[in-house]
Amino acid sequence: MEPTEEGWEGFQKKERGTEPGLSPPGPRKLELVPERPSDPPGVHAAATPLAPAVESPEGPEISIGSGALEDELDLPPDSHGVPLAPASRSLAHSARPLPIGLSSAELKLPTVIVDLANDCQALLAQLLAGSSSAGDKLVQLGEPAVAVLAASFPGPITAELRRGVGSAPSKASECGPVLRTLARIGPKAASVLAVRSADADPNVRAWATRLLGEMPSEEAARAVVRRFVDEEQEVRRAALAAGRLMQVSPEARAMLQTGLAELLLEPARPEEQRHALIEAIADLRDGRAVPTVLRLLEDRSADIVRSAHWALVVLARQDYGLSAAAWEEWWRQSSSRHRIEWLIDALSHESQEIRRAAGDELKSTTKEYFGYYDDLPVAERQKAQNRYREWWENKGKARFR
Numbered sequence: 001m002e003p004t005e006e007g008w009e010g011f012q013k014k015e016r017g018t019e020p021g022l023s024p025p026g027p028r029k030l031e032l033v034p035e036r037p038s039d040p041p042g043v044h045a046a047a048t049p050l051a052p053a054v055e056s057p058e059g060p061e062i063s064i065g066s067g068a069l070e071d072e073l074d075l076p077p078d079s080h081g082v083p084l085a086p087a088s089r090s091l092a093h094s095a096r097p098l099p100i101g102l103s104s105a106e107l108k109l110p111t112v113i114v115d116l117a118n119d120c121q122a123l124l125a126q127l128l129a130g131s132s133s134a135g136d137k138l139v140q141l142g143e144p145a146v147a148v149l150a151a152s153f154p155g156p157i158t159a160e161l162r163r164g165v166g167s168a169p170s171k172a173s174e175c176g177p178v179l180r181t182l183a184r185i186g187p188k189a190a191s192v193l194a195v196r197s198a199d200a201d202p203n204v205r206a207w208a209t210r211l212l213g214e215m216p217s218e219e220a221a222r223a224v225v226r227r228f229v230d231e232e233q234e235v236r237r238a239a240l241a242a243g244r245l246m247q248v249s250p251e252a253r254a255m256l257q258t259g260l261a262e263l264l265l266e267p268a269r270p271e272e273q274r275h276a277l278i279e280a281i282a283d284l285r286d287g288r289a290v291p292t293v294l295r296l297l298e299d300r301s302a303d304i305v306r307s308a309h310w311a312l313v314v315l316a317r318q319d320y321g322l323s324a325a326a327w328e329e330w331w332r333q334s335s336s337r338h339r340i341e342w343l344i345d346a347l348s349h350e351s352q353e354i355r356r357a358a359g360d361e362l363k364s365t366t367k368e369y370f371g372y373y374d375d376l377p378v379a380e381r382q383k384a385q386n387r388y389r390e391w392w393e394n395k396g397k398a399r400f401r
Helices: 116-128 132-141 143-151 177-196 202-212 218-229 233-248 250-264 271-284 287-298 302-316 324-334 339-346 352-366 378-400
Strands: 011-015 030-034 085-087 090-092
Touching: 116 132, 116 143, 116 177, 132 143, 132 177, 143 177, 177 202, 177 218, 202 218, 202 233, 218 233, 218 250, 218 271, 233 250, 233 271, 250 271, 250 287, 271 287, 271 302, 287 302, 287 324, 302 324, 339 352, 339 378, 352 378
Parallel strands: none
Antiparallel strands: 011 030, 085 090
């Protein structure tokens, strides 16, 4: 029976062992200690054991038996604590109030846990069905969408790549919805595509390699380098196409040049692969590869020496034959100059073939044309050459540095 308010005033609750610095000697129990009239205010009598019944002429009758430890003691909470609850057949006490729990709304927890994998699968199905908005949503999801897209790579191919002159697309991203979406996600997809570029299926290797060219980075270039010695010709072509696209990135360009040089100079590399690597170096037109190719002029294979000489002529648009010393001297004088300056120098070369190649490359690279033709009289060629030099100093140098 719950005591009345008047009967409760003669008793105070006291928890044994809850004062700072004290530890309870044994199981803690709640004791009710009556105040003695003779005690000074705030001083209580010594605690006495709980009795089966306590009688007070001024308060109600309270009976506490052994069953109190078995059942939950229902005490009203006050502003300084919390109700006590039994634990291990004894009463548990808290020295300080427990913090009030926050609701889900206050913690700003999501009301729905979204299964991104299922969402991406559903969006992929919509993408393959022709939904452009599904592609937009996959791009927004970013990394979670990459794994789902890569699992269906390369997806349906809707257009063939351009080979030579024509109106067909020149980039892999223009050939299918999965390819296009991965290209839009960009560098976040490079790691997964690098893995797919080593797939057992040569078709997958080729598309992954081509697509890596559209997200140039050091990591992507490292994966592309390995495909220059792929056993499948189509994959090697994909590596070359990717390498051309990567020339816009200094980091990717440097990795390509370093990686190709390392492969080329491996002693055990089959000669057929070495020819393919020399051709790739020449095709990428990176002038920094000249010292690597120069070393091959002293190779034991006459075929490799001829390939190295051809690559040097393509890179430098000069021709010093098979003399390594002559090429080294040219390199000492020209290594600090931009390759476009090498092309301008070649406009007056004695070889018409070299002049023609230099003039065509200048026009395609710079998009500038000053009336140069390789078969013009010397004075006319000189005039066009001077105009190129003037353009380089005033505009070109700032644009290509």
